[in-house]
Amino acid sequence: MALSKLTLLNHLTKALPKPGRPRSYAPPHAFLPIRLLSFSTPEEAAAERRERKLRLRIDPPFSAFRHKHPSPATSSVQNPNTPKIPEPASALSGNRLNLHNRVLKLIRENDLDEAALLTRHSIYSNCRPTIHTCNSVMAAQLRQSKYPDLLSLHRFITQAGVASNVVTYNILFTLYLNCRKIDLALETYKQLIKEVPFNPSPTTYRILIKGLVENQLVQKAVELKNDMEKKGYKPDPTIYSYLMSGQAKNSNAELIFDLYDELKQKLGTDHILDGIIYGNLMKGHFLKGNETEAMEVYKIALVHDSPVKMNPFAYNYILEALSKNGKFNEALNLFERMKNEHNPPKTLTVNLGSYNIMVEGYCSEKKFDLAVEVFNSMGEKRCLPDTLSYNVLIDQLCNNDRLADAEELYNGMADKNISQDEYTFATLMNACFKENRPDDSARYFKTMVDSKLKPNLTVYNQLIDGLVNAGKIDEAKSFFDMMVPKIRMNDESYKFIMKALFENGKHNEVMGIVGGMLREEPCGFTEEIEEFVREGMRIEGREDEVSDIKAEVDREKAEEAARVAAEAERAKESARAAVAALLPSKFLRGDDKNSDDDWSEGRNRDFEELGERESEGGVVKEVTF
Incomplete structure (x- = not known):
């Protein structure tokens, strides 16, 4: 039902309002084709959807005509040398x-x-x-x-x-x-x-910079700091504190202040709010003899309501500066303040380093009982000592004739699950020798070896020297036999134990050591050691025994080489016999020698027979050699 153009035009003309008259809106004519925003029936909407889907299937969207660049082909085989990206925390x-x-x-x-x-x-x-x-x-x-x-x-x-x-x-x-x-x-x-x-x-x-400073490579640490800043990293006050500490150890006060001025310039401020700088700055003033300026820095950093932010490491630098420059009482007051303000996890002012500094300070003041008391009070602030902390205090006690206190600390390490190291045992071993207790020294050394620790040649030499000086020659020889496979001895170590054995008339044991060296490590029996042994045996008129044992060892090596060669030859013969048993008898024609020439001649005869049969017109299906 469609209206003609003329009818539609007349209808629209009549529907327009006339000028000067109020506009009245009449309801639309029933035949007026007005497109509404919804369909009249569900069937009409479904028909529209089907028509739209059909158009989309016939006419592709405009995006299909856009030019698409071909994606590069990805290789399924990855380069094994390509560095892998680590997994994230997720x-x-x-x-x-x-x-x-x-x-x-x-x-x-x-x-x-x-x-x-x-x-x-x-x-x-x-x-x-x-x-x-x-x-x-x-x-x-x-x-x-x-x-x-x-x-x-x-x-x-x-x-x-x-x-x-x-x-x-x-x-x-x-x-x-x-x-x-x-x-x-x-x-x-x-x-x-x-x-x-x-x-x-x-x-x-x-x-890296802290490690370089601790190993006396301050200049290399400065170069690494400059390389860090060239890569775009911000100036780090902690790194500058490490460098200033290294310059303080080298007594370079001027370089300490140069680093401080450089940090202020790069941060663009006249007052650095990170307290980790101020302890080393105090050391610079102490090195120049300016005690007043050093204490002024101390007040700036620790005055009440100071804007400087302090942490345990910053406090420790100040503690160290005070205790090592004649201000131990001030260090004690600061340490008490640190313990009172320590309120984890909100406020942290004390750590293991704080206790280590105070223990060293008490030891330098010869107040060892207070040092042990402070050391044992670490647990009150949830600080646990480590092996280094024990070693420092044990070393101080042993060097000041307090071996009993040192051994008490040593026994307490096992209760706190702290492992001893080589330095711990070596310190106690030397202290026992000073106290004329060689048996205890030997016990500490044996405990160290049983604990799978690896004492070096210096510790071994200290043990042997102490046992020999105490007249324990047999014990020294037993430890020598135990450590020879574990430590590479030098000429002096061999000569020392040999000299002790010579002096006690144990020449046969010296020759046993020589025989072991020639059999196990011939290169270790140098001309110097040989001359030393000959001289010691010459006194007893037994110099020829050195040549005899060398000849005996050479004969043993020759016999061993001959035995190995004979076993190898027997193995080859067994292999030949096994192969011969697997080969067909046709390969074994000829005399008993079974030479290669006889085998070749037999093979040639087989080929000649094959040729004659083919020339006679015979059909050869299979030839087996």
């Missing part, structure tokens, strides 16, 4: 988070061996640990100085394809610097800069 979820919590529980229980073993076993399981779990184990091993276990675990996870993150590198840097492997630490830093797909953190530079 990877710790589900079962991997449960595994992480299990490992942390073992670490809190001080069962590091089980924690490392669980991490290793989980690498190739359905629940693979994240790098964050591995870092937790390695950090715990670092805190307890278990460096071989740490390196072994790191090598294992690297070979397993677990990508390291910046925390992993920071742990390695700390380990290398603690072991004084400066070149290895710097080489690893270069690798981090060039090859790893992430940047070092400010903590990385703090660890």
